[in-house]
Amino acid sequence: MDQNFLVLQQILTFIGIVVSLSVAVVSYSGVRRTGSVSLLRLAASFSFLGLGFLLEFMRYLPAISFIGTTAFVAGIVFETTGYFFLAFSHAVDVMFAKRLGYLIFLIPVIKLNPSQIADVSSVLSFYFVMYGMVETCYSYKQNRRPDTLLIATGLAFLAVGTFLQWLSVIYPLVNILSLFQIIMKEMGLVTWLIPVLNFVSGRLSRNGSV
Numbered sequence: 080m081d082q083n084f085l086v087l088q089q090i091l092t093f094i095g096i097v098v099s100l101s102v103a104v105v106s107y108s109g110v111r112r113t114g115s116v117s118l119l120r121l122a123a124s125f126s127f128l129g130l131g132f133l134l135e136f137m138r139y140l141p142a143i144s145f146i147g148t149t150a151f152v153a154g155i156v157f158e159t160t161g162y163f164f165l166a167f168s169h170a171v172d173v174m175f176a177k178r179l180g181y182l183i184f185l186i187p188v189i190k191l192n193p194s195q196i197a198d199v200s201s202v203l204s205f206y207f208v209m210y211g212m213v214e215t216c217y218s219y220k221q222n223r224r225p226d227t228l229l230i231a232t233g234l235a236f237l238a239v240g241t242f243l244q245w246l247s248v249i250y251p252l253v254n255i256l257s258l259f260q261i262i263m264k265e266m267g268l269v270t271w272l273i274p275v276l277n278f279v280s281g282r283l284s285r286n287g288s289v
Contacts, residue, residue, distance in 0.1 A: 084254055085139070091261040092136045098268045099129035099161075102275055109279035120164050121275060127161030128268070130154075152197050155244070159200040159207070162241065165234070166211040194248070201245035208238045226274035233274075236267030 103125035109118040134154030212234035219227040240263035247256035 084258065088258060088261065089136065089139050091258070091265065092132055092139070095132035095261060095265050095268065096129055096136060098265060098272065099125045099132055102268065102272050103129055105272070105275055105279055109275075113279075118275075118279065120167060124161045124164035125268075125271075127157050127164065131156075131158030131161060152200075155197050155200045155204075155248075159204045162204045162207040162211075162237070165237075166207040166214075197248045198245070201241060201248050205238060205241040205245055208234055208241050212238055226277050229270055229274045233267040233270035236263050236270060240264030240267060 103122050106118045106122035106125060109115060110122055131154040134150045134157060137154075138148075138150045212231055215227060215231040215234055219231055240260045243256050243260035243263060247253065247260055250256060
């Protein structure tokens, strides 16, 4: 892999950590002040996403490069868990969403090699994000709120990113796929930051806290 390409990938992965954990911190601060269950799910979602990016970043560190594959696969599984909470926060059929979540916990039980685990997790990530995007688009059709449109746009970026992630697992030698999947996911995360900030500030205003 080209050294410049590798450095760029490291930088983008680190940005993913910062953005994900920033959204998680903002969401959790809203939870503490308002007790919102929706913000709690978002805080959990972006915490898992941030941890997933962190584990993927760890494989680039020379001191622990020997766990590179394990860290990469674990990172994808944590990201999948994060995407599940995103989908769950928008699910109309809550029981159906919970059943989908059980699929994540079956992954470590089923005897799969690391490549298969990464493949299955990537497919589940794409499915969860698409499910959340469809639900959000339906919600936007009903309320026409700008923040809902931003959330749907963020999920669309994440959907493209998770799809490219799946392709990058299937075609690991095509480096451009790895690069673009990170870029698309980070565009989705940054897009999410705006409505989360608006939601937190709006809830605080209604509660008389600001």
